[in-house]
Amino acid sequence: MPLFIISLIIQIALIVHIIKTGRNTMWIWLVLLVPLVGTLAYLIVEVLPDLSRSRTGIHARRGLTNTFNPNRDLNQATELYEQADTVAHRMLLGRECLNKGMYQDAREMFESSLTGVHAEDPDLMLGLAEAEFGLGNPVRAKELLDELIRLNPDFKHQEGHLLYARCLVSLEQWDEAEHEFEVLHTYYSGPQAKYYFAQLLEQKSEPGRAMDLYQEILKTADRNRHYRSLNKPLITETKAALKRLNKGLH
Numbered sequence: 001m002p003l004f005i006i007s008l009i010i011q012i013a014l015i016v017h018i019i020k021t022g023r024n025t026m027w028i029w030l031v032l033l034v035p036l037v038g039t040l041a042y043l044i045v046e047v048l049p050d051l052s053r054s055r056t057g058i059h060a061r062r063g064l065t066n067t068f069n070p071n072r073d074l075n076q077a078t079e080l081y082e083q084a085d086t087v088a089h090r091m092l093l094g095r096e097c098l099n100k101g102m103y104q105d106a107r108e109m110f111e112s113s114l115t116g117v118h119a120e121d122p123d124l125m126l127g128l129a130e131a132e133f134g135l136g137n138p139v140r141a142k143e144l145l146d147e148l149i150r151l152n153p154d155f156k157h158q159e160g161h162l163l164y165a166r167c168l169v170s171l172e173q174w175d176e177a178e179h180e181f182e183v184l185h186t187y188y189s190g191p192q193a194k195y196y197f198a199q200l201l202e203q204k205s206e207p208g209r210a211m212d213l214y215q216e217i218l219k220t221a222d223r224n225r226h227y228r229s230l231n232k233p234l235i236t237e238t239k240a241a242l243k244r245l246n247k248g249l250h
Helices: 003-020 026-033 035-051 055-068 072-083 087-099 103-113 122-134 138-151 158-170 174-187 192-203 207-223 225-230 232-249
Strands: none
Touching (some): 003 026, 003 035, 026 035, 072 087, 087 122, 103 122, 122 138, 122 158, 138 158, 158 174, 158 192, 174 192, 207 232, 225 232
16 A cells, blocks of 8 residues: 555544544644644654553653643633632642743732632642742742741642742852752752752852762763653753863862
8 A cells, every 4th residue: 555545544544533532623734734743743642641641651742732832731721710710720820820930920820819718728828939939039938938837837848848948049048048958959859959959059169069969960860761851951051060060170
């Protein structure tokens, strides 16, 4: 059977699958206009994750979906909020705004939700603290985090801990920040804690300890493909920081 016929059959089968399963019609145009790329993308993003709900499959779906429709999650969160102005929808939209660096919008979502029975909600308080930090208000962010822990002493969140340590750095409370990072970097799942800790050590003129942390990040990235793919920009920055330090020591 000619290759053209096989390709056409695959395209038709995928288009039928797209329509039957209610997928975004964007996929139809992608499969028709760029058959090879469109077919591979659709299989990886839509079909494989359905067959296997593995962490890798889900990550691939998110990555490619963001490439083709980078504002999908934000748009969906906005639609939900417009359909029903609930605290849950505000929180979701606030999170998506944070992901996009829309800190003023995020602040409005979280701040307006901290009322009534939700006045002491730790997730809302954390979201507001993240928005304040993104807006360049580390003092206010730290105040919110201190209040969060006072009201919710059992609340544990690695992103909240990282944010608190970064607030201390921004406020030039070096010793307190180092104490937080000493604990944080041992359990934080990504490279961010080690990276920001290394930056702090550079500021404190401790290049040797900073280099050790940068090297730990790169060693983990070499061993763990998933870790590497999730943190590509930060790993690139880590390589640049390590190169700069090595140059300064020679």
